[in-house]
Amino acid sequence: MGLLDARISNRNVLVTSVDNVMNWARLSSIWPMGFGLACCAIEMMATNASNYDLERFGIFPRSSPRQSDLMIVAGTVTMKMAEKVVTLYEQMPEPRYVLSMGSCSNCGGPYWNHGYHVLKGVDRVIPVDVYVPGCPPRPEALIGGLMKIQELIRMEGIGISRQEALKKLAEKSVDPQQIIDQARRATA
Amino acid sequence: MDNGMEEAGNSMSAAVQQSKAAYDLIRARFGDAVSEFDANPTMPFFEVLDLSKWVDIALFMRDDSRLKFNYMACLSGVDYLEQNQLGIVCNLESIGHHPHRIAVKVKCQRDGGSIPSVSCVWHTANWHEREAYDMYGMTFDGHPDLRRILCPEDWTGFPLRKDYQVQETYHGIKVPY
Numbered sequence: 471m472g473l474l475d476a477r478i479s480n481r482n483v484l485v486t487s488v489d490n491v492m493n494w495a496r497l498s499s500i501w502p503m504g505f506g507l508a509c510c511a512i513e514m515m516a517t518n519a520s521n522y523d524l525e526r527f528g529i530f531p532r533s534s535p536r537q538s539d540l541m542i543v544a545g546t547v548t549m550k551m552a553e554k555v556v557t558l559y560e561q562m563p564e565p566r567y568v569l570s571m572g573s574c575s576n577c578g579g580p581y582w583n584h585g586y587h588v589l590k591g592v593d594r595v596i597p598v599d600v601y602v603p604g605c606p607p608r609p610e611a612l613i614g615g616l617m618k619i620q621e622l623i624r625m626e627g628i629g630i631s632r633q634e635a636l637k638k639l640a641e642k643s644v645d646p647q648q649i650i651d652q653a654r655r656a657t658a
Numbered sequence: 659m660d661n662g663m664e665e666a667g668n669s670m671s672a673a674v675q676q677s678k679a680a681y682d683l684i685r686a687r688f689g690d691a692v693s694e695f696d697a698n699p700t701m702p703f704f705e706v707l708d709l710s711k712w713v714d715i716a717l718f719m720r721d722d723s724r725l726k727f728n729y730m731a732c733l734s735g736v737d738y739l740e741q742n743q744l745g746i747v748c749n750l751e752s753i754g755h756h757p758h759r760i761a762v763k764v765k766c767q768r769d770g771g772s773i774p775s776v777s778c779v780w781h782t783a784n785w786h787e788r789e790a791y792d793m794y795g796m797t798f799d800g801h802p803d804l805r806r807i808l809c810p811e812d813w814t815g816f817p818l819r820k821d822y823q824v825q826e827t828y829h830g831i832k833v834p835y
Contacts, residue, residue, distance in 0.1 A: 586824045590835045
């Protein structure tokens with residue numbers, strides 16, 4: 471439930487907790503770091519562009535890690551790049567979030583066996599909050615992952631650790647199969 | 659007999675015959691330093707048997723007015739595990755002068771083997787030889803800057819060798835799945 475979904479009445483005064491206002495502000499302007507590593511980056515750029523228009527969620531890429539809230543690891547992380555990814559992550563101010571986009575950064579993808587040069591999952595070097603499966607994921611899937619990041623921010627608050635927020639998020643999640651079946655029945 | 663020769667000649671496509679004509683000039687000049695011509699229909703080739711002649715052959719191929727192989731389209735490395743050899747395959751073409759093209763193979767010993775560098779003949783060979791060194795581990799004599807080009811500089815092993823085993827860790831990061 472978003473902040474603006476609450477009915478505003480009584481001379482446009484809204485009473486809520488500081489946590490809520492802070493979270494609303496943060497989740498409405500997630501700035502990802504503008505960097506891509508492989509074909510997933512093409513899909514990410516398409517998501518940024520006018521057709522999918524990420525800016526309507528307040529998401530637009532920044533060119534410095536110091537101005538970024540979110541790192542979208544879009545593509546194949548090579549062993550050579552792994553250490554640079556760690557450096558970039560360390561340069562981001564907290565609170566920071568990591569979205570692993572696509573099979574390569576999730577687990578090595580098609581390079582899992584014979585890719586001597588590929589890091590088999592970016593979570594071996596930095597903590598990942600949301601994994602988006604796909605090779606590469608469609609823009610809708612990436613937007614789904616970004617919505618998860620927003621939900622995660624909504625779960626946070628003073629005195630609540632990231633682990634607790636992630637646990638709350640997992641508890642709140644529903645099995646998508648029912649929703650998919652429902653949508654299929656509706657179109658049939 | 660004549661018919662047989664003609665048939666053998668006719669079975670080669672026009673492109674292969676052009677390559678054969680170019681090869682004949684090289685053979686006439688360098689003799690046993692080069693192998694027999696292989697009329698491979700996809701890419702006809704010959705092999706340099708005398709490694710010390712490779713740079714001279716390359717210069718002759720580039721500069722002779724009848725050959726003018728002025729373009730190195732590709733230089734690839736090969737691992738001949740059974741023969742205990744490493745090699746390179748150079749695809750050469752002549753842009754703006756002749757329609758012919760040919761591939762040249764050069765081989766060396768698998769352990770500590772070395773091939774003369776042709777980066778002074780075709781500048782394209784500079785980075786391609788670095789890549790072949792990076793992936794297979796043969797060295798190139800006379801190369802101006804023979805460093806790894808793709809793998810990190812402190813990488814161990816040569817990844818495209820057929821008996822390559824990936825290292826367990828790199829800078830403390832686990833490499834295998």
